[in-house]
Amino acid sequence: MEPPPVRRAVPSLLAPAVERDPHPLYRTLREEHPLLHDEPFGAWLVSRYEDVRAALAEPRLLAPPPGRTLVHQEGATHDAHRALLEPALRGRALAALAPGLERTAYVLARRIAARQEADLVAEFCQWLPAAAVVAALGLPYEETARLQDWCRTGLTHAAGRHPGLDACLRPHIVRRRAHPGADLLSVLCTAEPGGRPLSDEAVTGLVGEVLGAGGEAAALGLASFLANLLDHPGQLELVRERPELIPAAWAESLRRDPPRPVVLRRAVAPVTVAGTPLPPGARVACLIGAAGRDPARFADPDRYDVFRADASRLAGGAGRHACLGADLAALAAERGLRALLEVLPGLRWTPGFRPVPRGLLARAPRLLSIRPR
Ligand code: HEM
Structure with a gap:
């Protein structure tokens, strides 16, 4: 008689080896266990593309408590708050931010150009998106340094109050309530969803969410985007020659190395995930x-390829909380x-350096050591 097939033990998401490289686990899950309960992590793991997309958009799966941010809101409150933020982060409002963003990018790139060696994470990646968000909110550029730290730790603090952020925003909120402008903070300070203005706490909560x-x-x-391009000098040269490829190169990096690779949900009613019924209260890791x-x-999915035609937008979630x-x-x-390509024509890794992605829920290399010239 044939011996029964040996079932390989599947490691938990919390295993140190998985944090170092989650892709062997992801492969096993996709191929053999499209829905598997991870005891130490305390959630059902969903790994196939279509199942993850469906779970993210499923109305019976909500962001788990605690939390008071937009992803924790549902129904009319969520719709109203989304409708407030959306116009300030898209279309014409976004186009108006481009010149300021460009200036900041050049200032940062020129500072790096003056060095023999630099860390793109500490000197570029942690500043530019923070400056973009600060500009969208209409806060003074000088606040970037103070808010940048909050940006970095924001996801972990977002569940509760943050007195430092409250204190920082209070004078700006008072000013905007008296003299509103066209920025996102003014929009929040003057909005009356449901006929009543938002409290200072609600405004701070939404600003905290955005930050x-x-x-x-x-x-x-x-950081992952720059790492992917520096790891593929041929493709870096391509985007240097054909900058119109940059949006595709960015989408491809988000597909291959999403900064938020695990998004959590909790069932509030019986729900079917990856073809299996789950009870209310079940936690699901998308x-x-x-x-x-x-x-x-995706064909040849581990490869970074700026010409990939079928990039996805799943890195930003799906459905009502996208x-x-x-x-x-x-x-x-x-x-x-x-800015980096123009100001740093010789941009390349420091000899011997390899980027190492870190983190389970928020993942990217934390150091990008480069030679600018
Ligand atoms: C590469 C950059 C980004 C990635 C990968 C990303 C990823 C995500 C993901 C996965 C979600 C869904 C969370 C869930 O369903 O539980 C989300 C929601 C959200 N993101 Fe982003 N995000 C990025 C940049 C930004 C930026 C720059 C802002 C603001 C300026 C922002 C604001 C938001 C907001 C407000 C939500 C909540 C939407 C809702 O609940 O309706 N994100 N993001």
Whole structure:
């Protein structure tokens, strides 16, 4: 008689080896366990592209508590708050931010150009998206340094109050309530969703959301984007010669190396995920990082290829909570890369340096050591 097949033990998302490189686990999950309960992590893991997309958009799966940010809101409140933020982060409002973003990108790039060696994470990626969000809010550029730190830690603090941010914003809120302008902070200060103005706390919460969601994810996304291009000098040269390829190069990096590879949900009613019924209370981890490399959706998915025709936008989530800042992040990446390519013609890794992505819920290289000339 044939012995029964040996089932390989599947490591938890929390295993140190998975944090170092989650892709072997993602592959096993996609191929053998499209829905698997991860005991130590405390959630069902969903890994195939179509299942992840469906789970992110599923109305019976909500962002788990605690939290008071937009992703934790549902129904009319969520719609009203989204409708407030959306116009300030898209279209004409976004186009108006481009010149300021470009100036900031050039200032940062020129500072790097003066060095023998630099870390693009500390000196570029952590600044440019933060400056973009600060500009969208209409806060003075000088506040970037103070808010940049909050941007970096925003995702972890977003669940609760943040006295430092409250104190920083209070004078700006008072001023905007008295003399509103066209910026996002003014929009929030003068809005009356449901016929009543937003409280200072609600305004701070929404600003915190934009800073936290925008600052950190966009900084990590930019780090992975630059790492992918520096790792593929042929493709870096291509985008240098044909800058119209930059948006595709950015989308491709978000597919291959999304900065938020794991997004959590909790079932509030019986729900079917990846073909399996789950009870209310079940926690679900939508593995965006696994979905982006699903070979059923993307040919040769591990490869970074700026000519890929079928890039996806899943890195920014899907459905009613899909990312509101995707266009702002793309604009910052595009203007940022153009500035770096122009000001640093010899941009390349420091000899012997290899970027190492880190992090489970928020993932990217934390150091990008380069030679500018
Ligand atoms: C590469 C950059 C970015 C990535 C990868 C990213 C990723 C995401 C993801 C995965 C979600 C969905 C979360 C969920 O469903 O639980 C989301 C939502 C959100 N993002 Fe982004 N984000 C980025 C940049 C930004 C920026 C620059 C801003 C703001 C300026 C922003 C603002 C938001 C907001 C407000 C939401 C909540 C939308 C809602 O709940 O309706 N994001 N983002």
